[in-house]
Amino acid sequence: ELQKQFKQQEEHAGSLQASMNTTQEEITQLRHKHTMVKAAIQEAKWKQANLTRRVLKLVSAQEIERKRGVPLDQTEEQ
Amino acid sequence: LMRQAAHVNAWDQLLQQGHDQVQQLRLTLNNVKTDQSRLQAELDFIQGQQQELEQLIEPLEAAAASTTPAQHQG
Amino acid sequence: LMRQAAHVNAWDQLLQQGHDQVQQLRLTLNNVKTDQSRLQAELDFIQGQQQELEQLIEPLEAAAASTTPAQHQG
Numbered sequence: 163e164l165q166k167q168f169k170q171q172e173e174h175a176g177s178l179q180a181s182m183n184t185t186q187e188e189i190t191q192l193r194h195k196h197t198m199v200k201a202a203i204q205e206a207k208w209k210q211a212n213l214t215r216r217v218l219k220l221v222s223a224q225e226i227e228r229k230r231g232v233p234l235d236q237t238e239e240q
Numbered sequence: 241l242m243r244q245a246a247h248v249n250a251w252d253q254l255l256q257q258g259h260d261q262v263q264q265l266r267l268t269l270n271n272v273k274t275d276q277s278r279l280q281a282e283l284d285f286i287q288g289q290q291q292e293l294e295q296l297i298e299p300l301e302a303a304a305a306s307t308t309p310a311q312h313q314g
Numbered sequence: 315l316m317r318q319a320a321h322v323n324a325w326d327q328l329l330q331q332g333h334d335q336v337q338q339l340r341l342t343l344n345n346v347k348t349d350q351s352r353l354q355a356e357l358d359f360i361q362g363q364q365q366e367l368e369q370l371i372e373p374l375e376a377a378a379a380s381t382t383p384a385q386h387q388g
Contacts, residue, residue: 164241167248174255175328181262182335188269189339192276196346199279203353203360206283209290210360216297217367223304224374247322254329261336268343275350282357289364293371300374 258332272347
């Protein structure tokens with residue numbers, strides 16, 4: 163009787179180990195993908211900083227132009 | 241024999257505990273996976289937006305580069 | 315009896331190993347989870363900036379659209 167129970171437990175432990183292995187594998191994949199997502203987000207951050215710099219440059223250039231242009235138009239009209 | 245039976249019972253409990261723990265782990269794993277998919281989707285969206293913005297900026301930069309020296313000369 | 319004792323030891327070890335393994339995986343998952351929360355915040359930040367940039371670029375686009383033909387005429 164006890165021997166039978168041993169046998170059952172061994173099977174139970176075996177299936178538990180199998181699902182542990184599956185889980186471990188999935189977690190390994192998850193970590194791998196996590197590393198890639200993390201790198202991609204870092205890249206997006208850099209790109210964002212670059213875009214911000216470019217937009218601000220455009221905005222300030224336009225601002226200078228506008229301030230330069232408006233009084234000139236008025237003097238021309240006078 | 242009694243001691244052996246007790247041992248077997250203890251293992252039964254431990255196995256059940258292990259089973260519950262792995263189950264719990266899988267639940268957490270699935271949550272983290274869902275979060276990861278969401279992050280990936282948001283990242284894809286942002287990358288698309290960045291590309292659009294870049295396409296908007298490029299002609300403006302080209303225009304600024306060509307008009308600014310022209311106005312200096314004029 | 316010796317063999318049984320060895321069996322008991324082996325089993326106990328196996329269960330302990332399984333327990334440690336679960337514990338390790340749980341730690342790993344928690345780290346990923348924490349990291350993902352941080353990444354989510356970063357994405358939200360980028361998204362917010364992106365919207366600001368779009369708002370900044372809108373009048374520039376409008377200006378470019380209106381000044382470019384005017385310069386052609388002048």
